[in-house]
Amino acid sequence: MRSIFLLSCLLMLFSPRLYPQTCQVLVKELQGEYTGGCKKGLAHGQGKAAGTDTYEGHFKNGYPHGKGTYRWADGSVYTGNWNMGKREGEGTYRYMKNGREELLTGIWKNDVYVGPKPVPPKIIKKYNINQVSFHKAGEGNQVILMFKQGGMANASIMELMIAANNGIEFRSGSQIGYQQVTFPFEAKITYKTWNPLRTVLLDCTLEFVITEPGRWEVRIEN
Missing domain, CATH: 2.20.110 (Histone H3 K4-specific methyltransferase SET7/9 N-terminal domain)
Structure with missing residues (x-):
């Protein structure tokens, strides 16, 4: 005790x-x-x-x-x-x-x-796409789309269609994007691409919205 x-x-x-x-x-x-x-x-x-x-x-x-x-x-x-x-x-x-x-x-x-706390980008629909990542590269009013496969530029994109709610489309090499964007920016993307083994032709769909202003890179991986 x-x-x-x-x-x-x-x-x-x-x-x-x-x-x-x-x-x-x-x-x-x-x-x-x-x-x-x-x-x-x-x-x-x-x-x-x-x-x-x-x-x-x-x-x-x-x-x-x-x-x-x-x-x-x-x-x-x-x-x-x-x-x-x-x-x-x-x-x-x-x-x-x-x-x-x-x-x-x-x-x-x-x-x-x-x-206010920034609202993160939102994926509305994703079909036959392995991964989508959003990266804010800095300030601005631009959205760049990067189509990738196996870490490299996807060279098998076919029948690509993009419907965006605003902005001016531009193309530079394998990159496609929109400048003079007013946020929120919404886009619907459809295209065809081969799978990595090139055995199946995939119909792909992606819909997303980006609310926070900036210079954005959207990486789409098949």
Whole structure:
């Protein structure tokens, strides 16, 4: 019994989650009380800090970092990702404006809201096609279609038909694409091609939509 009692006391004494520590939080508005993980005298790991504002979540080297919830003195609340004390990545911000609660959900960069979370490209229909991949190569208003087979350009494409909702079609070598696109961009593609063993002629269909603006590459593999 004596051993169990001593062990319990030691666990309570050294547990960082049960007792406040002399562990520094480097955000001025959060300085006051802190309970949680500590490393080299700085808040690190899961913890909770309270000053004029409060924060509960993950810390790194004294700053909110990772996932957590920050509450400002005026009642505003942000829940989401942090990077060294600044909102970064996906999150939700609730605040009052003209007596009404407003909700801002999306992507943050360097503590500034940059917009809603991008909607990924969506395949509506795929028939007799092994794989379709979408790659955003940069900013712009272009969609490039790349027909592949065995990692190489597919040279056996026949009876190709493309119906797109907007844009100007262009062709460059084995690539076909659309420029001056307005998003969302929708396309329906039909064609024939031999299978890799060239034993079966396949009727292929692909329908997709791309919502996020950019310079996109669509790789179609047979």
